[in-house]
Amino acid sequence: MDKTEKNIGWFVIIMTVLIMLWGTVDLKQRQTVTLHVGVYAGSYWDSPNGDCYRILDRVIERFESEHEGVKVEYVSGIGSQDYSEWLTEQILLAKEPDVYFVLPDDFDLLATSGALAPLDSMIREDASFDTEAYYEPCLSAGKRGGIQYALPQESVPTIMIVNKTLLASAGIPMPSADWTWEDCLSICRKVTETIPGAYSVYDYSWPTALYANDAALFSERGDYCNLTDSNIREAIRYVQKLEELNDGHIVTSRDFDLGNVVFRPFLYSEYRMYQPFPWRVKKYTNFEWDGLPMPAGPKGDNVSLLRTMLMGMSARTNHPQLSWEFMKLLCYDEEIQQDLYTYSRGISPLTAVAEDSNIVSLLQEDIPGTTEFNADVIRRIMTSAVEMYRFPGCERALMMAENGVREEADSDSSRGDGLLSLQREINEYLSKTK
């Protein structure tokens, strides 16, 4: 090695060391850290929301006052329809926000692709954070393979809407919160027998019903389908029985709006949307209605389907601790979570907030007349709810199952192997999506 080469070598080494030193010093001395948050506009729950950034702005304001030198930014105006595409685009360009909302349908992809940072170590090290504060189903919505990738921010269960006017005119009392398939069937039978032009159910399909019969159509990761499971067969038969009461009439949402249908599953957010004053008058004018948990099957419990909005942290963030603090403020702080009830229409995943007597009574004040929807009902729904399938290809698989079962029913074949071959077909499709 001659002298100039040695000099060049030294120069390179010194420059590297200087750059590294500058990097660390710079990180420490930089006065403002900017935390980017990914957020969608509007409501994910199909219910118009006038002031979608209100909660976030309040959180940001509080976070910035609690963390000096930290600035929180978000890109506004991305609708919930475009949010998934926007987020994946940012990920592809390695420009994704530090913390972002995770739509229920996107969670599986973001967790498996490594976009979301595992939170287990954060949770373990944070003494002020206790997972027990959450409803278990909400928390496990952010889990995959036993690892917590996201925190639940807001949950929306499916509840059963009851046409109280129809019930009253048939002389049937409102069922209790722990009602069963049998109760539901006998009510429908009675109403359809006594009131002409009344129908049993709308939009209550066997895939919605089977959760209440301790069944699952797909395995958690969507590896296989259990279509031939006896509990599922039971659910299929049960829903068929309910539909048979309609004498072949295809019930539409208009039938329900006109007050001719006894039961209809509804998202809790829609329930809250249409219950209070202006909407209630516009939507359902000629009948009284209320919500109930889903009826329990003979093998199961009053289990509802659950959709949970999650919040995750980018696996590539430079500020994991700040991101965690921000997530915690948005998803774990009770004061912030209470705002959900003012600015959004979900249920808080925190037990203390969801069952808070002030909040429950505030909600009940919105509803004219009496309502059975108290804190006990909320607890009953939230503790037993089951998260919707979210694995890739689940929509298509579900459609295949529903169509197959319908064809099977229409063909009138009483042989059981129709379902078996359908199950095989779906499993084949599922293995292809892996």
Next chain:
Amino acid sequence: MDTDRRLKDTSLIMFAINLAIIVFYGTICPVTTYRICRSLQAYEFLSAAKTIPQNPLMMPLGAFLQFGLLIAVSMRKRRKDDGDPFLAGMVCVVEIFLCIGIVWSLNFYYSGIALLVLADLINYIRDNKARVLLLVVLIIIFALGRYEVVSSQSGKVAFSVYLSYYNSRIQGYLSAIESVLISSNILLFVYYMVQLFTGQMAEKERIRTLYDQLKKANAELERMTAIRERNRLAREIHDTLGHTLTGIIMASEASLALFEKQPEEARKRLEAVTGAARDGLNDVRQSIRALRPDTLEKHSLEQALHEMVAKFEAATSVKVEFRQEAGDLYFARDEEDALYRIVQECLTNAVRHGQADHILLTIRQQENALLIDIRDNGKGAADMKEGFGLRHMRERLDLLSGSMTYGNRKEDPEDGQEGFYVIASLPVRQIKGGN
């Protein structure tokens, strides 16, 4: 060498091909990413890729940077090969790490860079064990650094996912470019290795030919040495036996002549003959044993010369006048031998051919040469024909870079008397105590 140039050219083309491959992947991946984002297919892409890709600019940046370093290391190594094994080892380690780094940066789409590094290093490393190690390490990198092998652990997006963005026609073009580049790299590597090994075989062949020639030359040299030795032996025999026998013959003749008138003198002469014969015999033995005069073996040159002169006088009744004017005489053994034999030969010649009865032997120094001047009062030589004895004297002197003149004393203007003279000149290499 021709092979060396061809190897260098091949490896240069390999560098170019590999650069093209890096440009290929380093362009396709980011460009496709931006196109995907523009056409709102990011979600679909991520669903197909099943893993988040790295920053689209990191791939070309990382790969180019490391490839640049690889070229720099390779160039420096070529420019200055000082054969330091530590430095060579360092170069190998650095190049292997850069190779792994480039393969990693390129998302394991392409591991042929290992072949480039192998071709670059295999000719540089001379130790066979190190070569085998290098070969094994780089072939492992080449074989295992494939996306198909490491995809499950790497968390990298498959290249086919990027390709699937394009329609089948463009996919076809891109795949064709990819496979042409990759296979030309492999072909060039094979060509390089073939060149390298045929080159080495030619080198071995050349060495074998040279070795044959050397063997032949060696045999010739041996033959020449044998001839020279034979000549030397002949000279030795002539010098010792010839001298002694001449002395014996002359002494015996003299004894015969004196036998009647002076029997006592004749007896003395015969005794001298016996002594001379015995000395001759010793000399012969000595010659056979060490090919060296006995007297010289025991005494210094001057003493040996004095002894020889005394014996000569005793055996031949020729008066020898010995003048030693050169101071102390210290010579190398070969020079002593030569001096001794020359004096011996000249004395013998003087009696044998010139029938002289007085010889003047002078040893003196003239500038950087030692001169041995021998003049007899014999009848000289009628026709100057160099016989065996004179020729051997000349040969001896030639070997020591000396020279010799001889002739009738009449022809020497400074002398002009009857008789024969010989002047041998020997360059002085070492005379201790001389003036």
